[in-house]
Amino acid sequence: MTFVHRLSDLAYGAGWGVVRGLPEPMARGMFRSFADLAVRRNGPSVQQMRRNYARVVPKAGGAELDELVRAGVRSYARYWxxxxxxxxxxxxxxxxxxxxxxxxxxxxxxxxxxxxxLVLALPHTGNFDVSGIWLVGHQGPFTTVNERLKPESLYQRFVDYRESLGFEILPSEGGAYRILMERLRANKLVCLVADRDLSKRGIPVTFFGEETRMPAGPARLAAVTGAQLLIADNQFTDDGWSLRIHTPIQVHGREDVPAATQRMADAFAADIATHPTDWHMMQKLWLADLDEDRQRALQESP
Structure with missing residues (x-):
C-alpha cells in the first residue's frame, strides 16, 4: 500500500468515524467551508468542473460560471x-x-x-445513495456495481457503507455482468451510474453537442434480458432530496444498444440542464478535453 493510498483510506475512515457524530449544523458548515476553500484554490478538479459547466450552460458569462462552480462544489461537499x-x-x-x-x-x-x-440508469447527480435508501424501502434490495478502488481496504469501506444501506454491491471486475443478468432474469432491480466511460468499451454519444462515451452496460443488459431501462433523476432541495423516474427505454436487441445509449445520454442532458450544480462531474468527460494520444487510443479498434 502506497503512502497516498494509506492516507486516502485513513481520511475516509475518519469521515465515517467522526463526521457522522457531529451535530448537523456543524458538519454542514464545515463542509461548506471546505468547498469554498477548494474554489478559492482553483485546483485542476475545480477548473475541470468549470469547463464542464460551460458546456451545460453555454451562454453563461464569467461571473455566472463562477457562481455555478461555487454552488457545484458546495453541492458536491454536501454529498460527501x-x-x-x-x-x-x-x-x-x-x-x-x-x-x-x-x-x-x-x-x-x-x-x-x-x-x-428493471435497469435504472443515472448520472452523478444529487445524492443517489439517498435515492437508493428510498428504493430499498419501497422495493427491497437492489444490485449495483462499485469501482474497485485502491487500496483494497478503501474499496471495502465503500462496500460496507453501501451494504449498510441495504444495497447489494458487486465489484466492477470479476463477473459482475453475469450476476447482473441473473438478477434481471429473476425480475430484480439493477442500478447503474452511467454518465462516463472513456474506454474502448464505451459507446460514442453526443452530449450537450459534443462527443463523449458512456457505458454500454445499461442498454446491453436491457437488450439481453428484455428488462426495461428507466432514467433516475436525483436532485438536492434546500431541506432534503427529490427523485424522478422517467423516460422508459425498450432496447430492441443488441443492434439497438448504441441508439438506446444515445437516448439515455439525451435524458441525462435534459435533467442536468435543469439543475447543473447538482451534477458533480469534476473529471474530464468530453473527448475534446483529452490529450491527443488519449483521443487517438480511443479511436483505435479494440
Whole structure:
C-alpha cells in the first residue's frame, strides 16, 4: 500500500468515524467551508468542473460560471457530508421524505409487472445513495456495481457503507455482468451510474453537442434480458432530496444498444440542464478535453 493510498483510506475512515457524530449544523458548515476553500484554490478538479459547466450552460458569462462552480462544489461537499452521516441517520424518515415528493413510481411498478427486471440508469447527480435508501424501502434490495478502488481496504469501506444501506454491491471486475443478468432474469432491480466511460468499451454519444462515451452496460443488459431501462433523476432541495423516474427505454436487441445509449445520454442532458450544480462531474468527460494520444487510443479498434 502506497503512502497516498494509506492516507486516502485513513481520511475516509475518519469521515465515517467522526463526521457522522457531529451535530448537523456543524458538519454542514464545515463542509461548506471546505468547498469554498477548494474554489478559492482553483485546483485542476475545480477548473475541470468549470469547463464542464460551460458546456451545460453555454451562454453563461464569467461571473455566472463562477457562481455555478461555487454552488457545484458546495453541492458536491454536501454529498460527501451526507455520505459520512447516512449510516447513522434514520432511514425510515429518509424514505418517508423522499416518498412524499418522488415522481414516477408507476413506471417502476409497470416495469416489474412485465417480469423481466428493471435497469435504472443515472448520472452523478444529487445524492443517489439517498435515492437508493428510498428504493430499498419501497422495493427491497437492489444490485449495483462499485469501482474497485485502491487500496483494497478503501474499496471495502465503500462496500460496507453501501451494504449498510441495504444495497447489494458487486465489484466492477470479476463477473459482475453475469450476476447482473441473473438478477434481471429473476425480475430484480439493477442500478447503474452511467454518465462516463472513456474506454474502448464505451459507446460514442453526443452530449450537450459534443462527443463523449458512456457505458454500454445499461442498454446491453436491457437488450439481453428484455428488462426495461428507466432514467433516475436525483436532485438536492434546500431541506432534503427529490427523485424522478422517467423516460422508459425498450432496447430492441443488441443492434439497438448504441441508439438506446444515445437516448439515455439525451435524458441525462435534459435533467442536468435543469439543475447543473447538482451534477458533480469534476473529471474530464468530453473527448475534446483529452490529450491527443488519449483521443487517438480511443479511436483505435479494440
Amino acid at each position: 457530508m451526507e455520505t459520512f452521516r447516512l449510516p447513522a441517520m434514520d432511514h425510515k424518515e429518509i424514505y418517508r421524505r423522499v416518498n412524499d415528493v418522488m415522481v414516477g413510481m408507476p413506471l417502476i411498478e409497470a416495469a416489474l409487472e412485465r417480469g423481466k427486471g
